[in-house]
Amino acid sequence: xxxxxxxxxxxxxxxxxxxxxxxxxxxxxxxxxxxxxxxxxxxxxxxxxxxxxxxxxxxxxxxxxxxxxxxxxxxxxxxxxxxxxxxxxxxxxxxxxxxxxxxxxxxxxxxxxxxxxxxxxxxxxxxxxxxxxxxxxxxxxxxxxxxxxxxxxxxxxxxxxxxxxxxxxxxxxxxxxxxxxxxxxxxxxxxxxxxxxxxxxxxxxxxxxxxxxxxxxxxxxxxxxxxxxxxxxxxxxxxxxxxxxxxxxxxxxxxxxxxxxxxxxxxxxxxxxxxxxxxxxxxxxxxxxxxxxxxxxxxxxxxxxxxxxxxxxxxxxxxxxxxxxxxxxxxxxxxxxxxxxxxxxxxxxxxxxxxxxxxxxxxxxxxxxxxxxxxxxxxxxxxxxxxxxxxxxxxxxxxxxxxxxxxxxxxxxxxxxxxxxxxxxxxxxxxxxxxxxxxxxxxxxxxxxxxxxxxxxxxxxxxxxxxxxxxxxxxxxxxxxxxxxxxxxxxxxxxxxxxxxxxxxxxxxxxxxxxxxxxxxxxxxxxxxxxxxxxxxxxxxxxxxxxxxxxxxxxxxxxxxxxxxxxxxxxxxxxxxxxxxxxxxxxxxxxxxxxxxxxxxxxxxxxxxxxxxxxxxxxxxxxxxxxxxxx
Amino acid sequence: xxxxxxxxxxxxxxxxxxxxxxxxxxxxxxxxxxxxxxxxxxxxxxxxxxxxxxxxxxxxxxxxxxxxxxxxxxxxxxxxxxxxxxxxxxxxxxxxxxxxxxxxxxxxxxxxxxxxxxxxxxxxxxxxxxxxxxxxxxxxxxxxxxxxxxxxxxxxxxxxxxxxxxxxxxxxxxxxxxxxxxxxxxxxxxxxxxxxxxxxxxxxxxxxxxxxxxxxxxxxxxxxxxxxxxxxxxxxxxxxxxxxxxxxxxxxxxxxxxxxxx
Ligand SMILES: Cc1cc2nc3c(=O)[nH]c(=O)nc-3n(C[C@H](O)[C@H](O)[C@H](O)COP(=O)(O)OP(=O)(O)OC[C@H]3O[C@@H](n4cnc5c(N)ncnc54)[C@H](O)[C@@H]3O)c2cc1C
Ligand code: SF4
Ligand code: SF4
Ligand code: FES
Numbered sequence: 001x002x003x004x005x006x007x008x009x010x011x012x013x014x015x016x017x018x019x020x021x022x023x024x025x026x027x028x029x030x031x032x033x034x035x036x037x038x039x040x041x042x043x044x045x046x047x048x049x050x051x052x053x054x055x056x057x058x059x060x061x062x063x064x065x066x067x068x069x070x071x072x073x074x075x076x077x078x079x080x081x082x083x084x085x086x087x088x089x090x091x092x093x094x095x096x097x098x099x100x101x102x103x104x105x106x107x108x109x110x111x112x113x114x115x116x117x118x119x120x121x122x123x124x125x126x127x128x129x130x131x132x133x134x135x136x137x138x139x140x141x142x143x144x145x146x147x148x149x150x151x152x153x154x155x156x157x158x159x160x161x162x163x164x165x166x167x168x169x170x171x172x173x174x175x176x177x178x179x180x181x182x183x184x185x186x187x188x189x190x191x192x193x194x195x196x197x198x199x200x201x202x203x204x205x206x207x208x209x210x211x212x213x214x215x216x217x218x219x220x221x222x223x224x225x226x227x228x229x230x231x232x233x234x235x236x237x238x239x240x241x242x243x244x245x246x247x248x249x250x251x252x253x254x255x256x257x258x259x260x261x262x263x264x265x266x267x268x269x270x271x272x273x274x275x276x277x278x279x280x281x282x283x284x285x286x287x288x289x290x291x292x293x294x295x296x297x298x299x300x301x302x303x304x305x306x307x308x309x310x311x312x313x314x315x316x317x318x319x320x321x322x323x324x325x326x327x328x329x330x331x332x333x334x335x336x337x338x339x340x341x342x343x344x345x346x347x348x349x350x351x352x353x354x355x356x357x358x359x360x361x362x363x364x365x366x367x368x369x370x371x372x373x374x375x376x377x378x379x380x381x382x383x384x385x386x387x388x389x390x391x392x393x394x395x396x397x398x399x400x401x402x403x404x405x406x407x408x409x410x411x412x413x414x415x416x417x418x419x420x421x422x423x424x425x426x427x428x429x430x431x432x433x434x435x436x437x438x439x440x441x442x443x444x445x446x447x448x449x450x451x452x453x454x455x456x457x458x459x460x461x462x463x464x465x466x467x468x469x470x471x472x473x474x475x476x477x478x479x480x481x482x483x484x485x486x487x488x489x490x491x492x493x494x495x496x497x498x499x500x501x502x503x504x505x506x507x508x509x510x511x512x513x514x515x516x517x518x519x520x521x522x523x524x525x526x527x528x529x530x531x532x533x534x535x536x537x538x539x540x541x542x543x544x545x546x547x548x549x550x551x552x553x554x555x556x557x558x559x560x561x562x563x564x565x566x567x568x569x570x571x572x573x574x575x576x577x578x579x580x581x582x583x584x585x586x587x588x589x590x591x592x593x594x595x596x597x598x599x600x601x602x603x604x605x606x607x608x609x610x611x612x613x614x615x616x617x618x619x620x621x622x623x624x625x626x627x628x629x630x631x
Numbered sequence: 632x633x634x635x636x637x638x639x640x641x642x643x644x645x646x647x648x649x650x651x652x653x654x655x656x657x658x659x660x661x662x663x664x665x666x667x668x669x670x671x672x673x674x675x676x677x678x679x680x681x682x683x684x685x686x687x688x689x690x691x692x693x694x695x696x697x698x699x700x701x702x703x704x705x706x707x708x709x710x711x712x713x714x715x716x717x718x719x720x721x722x723x724x725x726x727x728x729x730x731x732x733x734x735x736x737x738x739x740x741x742x743x744x745x746x747x748x749x750x751x752x753x754x755x756x757x758x759x760x761x762x763x764x765x766x767x768x769x770x771x772x773x774x775x776x777x778x779x780x781x782x783x784x785x786x787x788x789x790x791x792x793x794x795x796x797x798x799x800x801x802x803x804x805x806x807x808x809x810x811x812x813x814x815x816x817x818x819x820x821x822x823x824x825x826x827x828x829x830x831x832x833x834x835x836x837x838x839x840x841x842x843x844x845x846x847x848x849x850x851x852x853x854x855x856x857x858x859x860x861x862x863x864x865x866x867x868x869x870x871x872x873x874x875x876x877x878x879x880x881x882x883x884x885x886x887x888x889x890x891x892x893x
Contacts (some may be wrong), residue, residue, distance in 0.1 A: 044690070133767070
């Protein structure tokens with residue numbers, strides 16, 4: 001078996017993985033990045049919207065500060081986030097946007113003068129200031145008090161990823177693409193690297209490293225309908241969970257977007273509804289005003305998604321070979337508006353759906369979009385349970401998003417956490433050596449090799465990975481969607497119990513020498529079922545509604561009992577995770593309160609006085625900073 | 632209404648000594664809004680789990696799924712079956728190393744090209760001051776740079792290029808456009824001589840025959856023709872510096888972009 005040594009192994013080369021890699025490589029460490037696809041194809045490239053940072057250059061962001069950004073983030077999270085982390089994030093984001101500008105990101109810039117912008121579908125005029133001319137501009141995103149989303153036209157993820165990848169080239173980060181980490185190598189205390197499958201040859205290799213980072217993005221593919229790329233299958237989370245030592249945080253916190261298109265679930269922007277688009281059912285009847293008389297289609301993401309699902313459940317969806325859906329109607333906006341202001345939507349509809357939105361209805365349904373949960377880390381990005389293991393980006397539960405993340409905050413998280421965690425990893429590498437125990441390497445390798453051997457050779461096995469995947473998809477869509485209740489969640493948990501059992505008997509349908517794509521799926525399915533079970537079981541046990549987690553049978557946000565984070569551990573051989581809970585936040589700079597949207601009753605908590613203020617040392621630091629600024 | 636599609640796919644597994652390159656036929660029923668992404672996945676799920684192809688974003692933005700579709704390089708996820716006849720023939724992209732069936736190694740090719748043209752902003756990266764305001768830039772310039780950053784490295788242009796098929800070391804229109812991106816960027820401190828070193832040769836702009844197969848097939852409509860013209864002109868002028876009098880050079884420089892052969 002080939003063995004490759006590095007100081008830092010980054011599993012994942014999206015924005016988070018590459019940002020961490022650059023930090024360590026700049027400090028002189030030897031870094032290797034793994035990725036299923038060439039790094040620039042990572043799903044970060046698909047994010048078109050932008051990144052939030054309180055630069056306050058745009059006139060509509062005038063007076064913005066990290067404090068306002070912090071408050072928006074905490075409210076957005078429905079007080080589920082770790083406020084210490086959200087604070088680090090909001091304070092660092094502006095620096096990181098400037099840093100990537102220095103490295104080459106062509107951010108859109110402020111142009112002094114009067115401009116026409118849109119809000120709630122209506123045009124208005126605003127004058128950008130002369131003294132801000134040429135600084136980084138910002139656009140609007142949902143749930144924010146100010147316009148603070150930095151962007152590069154309709155390709156923010158693409159341009160920032162290009163820039164970071166170019167820095168990886170500059171600092172000679174080793175990029176090993178078409179590789180897939182299968183399992184972590186560890187000795188029960190230290191993480192030592194990973195066993196990795198080469199997706200060109202099928203060969204298994206050992207990558208050993210003093211520090212290992214998991215930055216593998218989301219796990220949306222446990223659902224059938226997801227805006228995530230086909231490679232977002234949770235490989236990194238699975239590897240961590242399988243150690244039995246590292247917990248997943250808040251796996252029940254899943255965000256759905258109202259307008260994924262059918263059949264391929266590509267996202268169309270919220271702007272359609274913002275500009276006056278409506279939602280219709282099978283009878284081409286506009287149903288949203290019946291549910292939400294005031295806001296109709298313009299209620300928040302989670303609310304609209306919930307209502308759509310409710311309507312489909314009543315049998316009023318449109319049947320199609322790809323499942324039931326509803327219609328999005330933008331025809332009345334007219335050709336000019338659609339081909340200029342909503343050009344991207346026009347392109348998606350004509351290129352991928354064969355639908356011309358000027359004359360036709362667009363098939364849409366609520367679609368899985370983002371995983372707030374993931375590998376639980378402390379504020380330094382260090383995973384619970386294993387020394388030398390870190391995580392950042394969507395794969396991590398660093399936990400600035402709690403139970404709902406704001407648009408523009410996740411892309412920003414990848415680079416902000418990437419920089420912050422990167423620096424912590426550099427500190428770790430400077431003070432740490434590790435003993436690469438041969439037995440740990442052999443055990444990890446043997447485990448993966450045996451799994452492949454069994455599914456190839458064994459004659460007693462007969463389950464098809466594709467069949468198991470399809471059954472997981474339907475139970476997650478039907479029972480662990482937007483609206484949740486005890487009965488359906490129990491059904492999902494029971495079904496997943498059974499699927500997990502069956503997944504021990506996967507048998508390949510075909511054979512191929514070298515790389516076999518079927519093995520990729522077959523290796524992944526048992527782990528994906530576990531992630532699905534963490535999600536379903538966590539949701540079943542959380543008897544309250546918070547952010548994106550909506551229980552019909554427990555509609556209140558219950559701060560008294562549930563102002564906490566779920567930690568899911570997996571013991572080998574089990575069909576369910578073991579759940580533990582920890583406080584949502586070490587302290588509450590902003591005490592739990594009303595979000596100001598979404599409504600809903602709150603059962604108040606008794607929070608001890610000392611937890612309602614900044615801890616002494618950080619309060620002092622903050623004060624010192626402010627006096628320094630003032631002087 | 633629904634057609635039965637005959638999809639003929641190139642099959643070859645270079646790692647299997649018994650495998651011979653050949654074409655294999657599959658048949659699938661066409662649905663509304665079907666793309667080649669859906670059709671190929673149906674084939675793999677229901678007919679042959681060993682079929683190799685690459686998809687990632689399935690939304691035309693990551694560049695994974697370049698292949699030759701009825702003779703023309705394009706993105707498979709971006710192609711609707713209803714725009715094709717009921718007989719569809721699929722080949723892997725030429726020029727790139729074949730991994731198996733429809734899957735080729737564009738990653739290695741692009742990383743190698745990136746290293747050769749040193750595809751990063753050359754400035755003093757250590758000099759970043761976290762407290763300082765960002766250096767200002769005109770929005771129009773930012774947009775121009777972004778236009779060239781839109782390349783998704785799908786490799787379609789390289790596959791369609793006669794020069795690239797003939798000489799392995801040709802950098803292709805995509806890399807030349809990438810250099811143009813840095814040339815445009817005031818944050819990159821390289822001068823003309825530096826650029827001349829990387830693409831002022833037959834592997835770069837002077838290897839291009841100007842037939843523009845590249846621009847025709849680019850799914851992102853990157854203005855490759857203009858960029859090739861701009862770079863060729865800039866470097867040609869640079870190469871005669873010291874031979875032509877300064878006055879003539881200045882005149883040439885201000886003539887803007889050249890489209891000499893088209
Ligand atoms: C359509 C869409 C639009 C979005 N738009 C926005 C937006 O406008 N603003 C915003 O803030 N957020 C947006 N998001 C969310 C945001 O894009 C993601 O959360 C973010 O890009 C994730 O980045 P990442 O670096 O964590 O992971 P990714 O970019 O997903 O990268 C994951 C990396 O891990 C690798 N990998 C995965 N598994 C393995 C394995 N087992 N072994 C080795 N490598 C592996 C992959 O190859 C890849 O390199 C959007 C998301 C979607 C789906
Ligand atoms: S114009 Fe040049 S780069 Fe483009 S296809 Fe022709 S030879 Fe290749
Ligand atoms: S220039 Fe166009 S065709 Fe060539 S790699 Fe880039 S996106 Fe693909
Ligand atoms: S799969 Fe991303 S471009 Fe086709």
